[in-house]
Structures are given as C-alpha cells and as structure tokens.
Amino acid sequence: DAMVIQNPRYQVTQFGKPVTLSCSQTLNHNVMYWYQQKSSQAPKLLFHYYDKDFNNEADTPDNFQSRRPNTSFCFLDIRSPGLGDAAMYLCATSREGGELFFGEGSRLTVL
Amino acid sequence: AQSVAQPEDQVNVAEGNPLTVKCTYSVSGNPYLFWYVQYPNRGLQFLLKYITGDNLVKGSYGFEAEFNKSQTSFHLKKPSALVSDSALYFCAVSAFGDSWGKFQFGAGTQVVVTP
Numbered sequence: 001d002a003m004v005i006q007n008p009r010y011q012v013t014q015f016g017k018p019v020t021l022s023c024s025q026t027l028n029h030n031v032m033y034w035y036q037q038k039s040s041q042a043p044k045l046l047f048h049y050y051d052k053d054f055n056n057e058a059d060t061p062d063n064f065q066s067r068r069p070n071t072s073f074c075f076l077d078i079r080s081p082g083l084g085d086a087a088m089y090l091c092a093t094s095r096e097g098g099e100l101f102f103g104e105g106s107r108l109t110v111l
Numbered sequence: 112a113q114s115v116a117q118p119e120d121q122v123n124v125a126e127g128n129p130l131t132v133k134c135t136y137s138v139s140g141n142p143y144l145f146w147y148v149q150y151p152n153r154g155l156q157f158l159l160k161y162i163t164g165d166n167l168v169k170g171s172y173g174f175e176a177e178f179n180k181s182q183t184s185f186h187l188k189k190p191s192a193l194v195s196d197s198a199l200y201f202c203a204v205s206a207f208g209d210s211w212g213k214f215q216f217g218a219g220t221q222v223v224v225t226p
Contacts, residue, residue, distance in 0.1 A: 004154075040199055042216040043155070090154055097162075099145055100203075100214060102154035 003027070006091050006103035013081055014111050021076040021106045023091030032074045033100070034066060035090040043090055049074065050096075078108075086110045113138040115204050117217035125225055130192040132220045134185045134202030143205040144185040145214070146176055148198045155201060161185060172196070192224045 004025045013019045023032065030051050035043035047066045048055050054066065063085070065077040078085055088107050092100040114137045124130050136142055143162055147155040159170025166178045176187045185202060202217040 006154075040219060040221070042201065042218050045213065048213070088152075092155075097143065097205075099157045099160050100147075100155070101157065102147075104154045105152070107152065 004091055004093055004101050004103035006089075006106050008106060009104060010107050010109070012109045012111065015082065016080045019078045019081055019108065021078075021089050021091075021108070023074045023076075023103055024072050025091075025093045025101075026072070027093055027101060028071065029093035029095050029098075029101070030071070031094045031096060032068060033092040033094075034074070034076050035092065037088040037090055037105075038086075046076070081108070081110045083110050113142075113204050113206050113213075113215045115202050115215050115217040117200075117202055117220045119220050120218075121221040121223060123223045123225065124192050126194050127191050130187075130189040130196065130222065130224070132187040132200050132202075132222060134187065134217060135183050136185060136202070136204045137183060138204055138206045140206050144176075144178060145203040145205070146170065146174070146185075146187050147201045147203060149201065149219075150198050158187070158200075192222075194224050194226055197222055197224045 007022050033048040034046045037043045045057050046060045049068045063079050067075045088105045090105045091103045094100050116135045145160045146158040149155045158174050159168050161168050161178045169175045174189050178185050200220050203214045205214045
C-alpha cells in the first residue's frame, strides 16, 4: 500500500545531541510537510516543501532544519535539542489542494 | 488569515447515541475543510473533506459532516457512536487559491464514548 513512513517511531536523545528524523513516501505527492505536536495539541507546521521549494514558517526556531533530497524522502534535523523540543513529529504529504496523508509520527524524548 | 475553532475540549457520549463534534472556521475565499482523527501515539487519519458541491459530506467509518456557509461551520457527525470512536478529532481548513499548502488545525476535541 502507498503510504508515508517515518523512522524512527521513538527517539531518545540527550540535551544538545543532534537528531535526524526521516520520512519517506510512496504516494508521489509533490508537497511534504513537517509538523510538531505536543501533548494532544494541534499540530504546528514547521516547514513545507512544494517540490524542491522550501517554505519555512516564520516562528520555526533556527534549531530546526530540513532536507528533501528527492521526491520520496524528507528529513528533519534538530541541531541541539532542548527539553522543550520533546514532542511528536509528524510528516505529511499532499497533492496540491488535496488532503494531508500523515505518517505514524516520531516521538522525541530529550533527557 | 484563516482560523478554526473547536469550542469543546471534550465530548462525552454513550455508545449508540448520536455524536457531534463542532467546528467553525474563518477564511478569506473559498475554504477547503477537513476532519482528521488521531488515536494515541499515532498519526492523524483523514476522515472526510469538503471542497465544493453537496453540503453534506460522507466519509470514513460512518462519519459525515455538514458544510454551512452562512454559519461558517463544518460539524462532524455520526448517527450511532461506537466505543472505538473514542479518539482526538481535529478540524482543519485550507484556503482555496491562497496558502493552499497550509492547513490551519483546530485545537482538537477529545471524544469519549462510554459503553
């Protein structure tokens, strides 16, 4: 089945130790998104890509970076995780104007 | 700017009773409206959407939603709730023709269905 796959599902890191979360899709959607979700709150958009065009939300901290090397893959890099970065990170894809398809998420714990 | 309001943090309903989860929106232009459901430690799952056409939209798992332009509402409904419908529900809006890539989510409504 076509889907959005996130790895790892659970990530534990130490304060300040870089982390990379990955997302792959078999839907061939041109738009990919990264959301941050804390404790059952609404997902908060960090970035999105339309093809290779990168769109950074104005309030996304510089500590967060993203890469999209090709249509299928997207990465979220957290350069120096703080305790406040502990959250569920959700990757999603869409066709232009269509609904979002989400992965199962990567839960980040910062010790 | 677009926004979504879900006025209820939690909705409690007995199994077999009708379920309604409320959503109102504000957007310039024609709205794209969506409902998603989230189970614990899972991603969001798409339930249904309104883009254009009939105001009553039918979706997955027996859910439906009614688009009301005059009241700027898009309430989610299910005629007979199941215990397995207990989850977190999010309404979302995306403006047609502008910020098409951006979905504004409501704060979420926790649905609790008791046996």
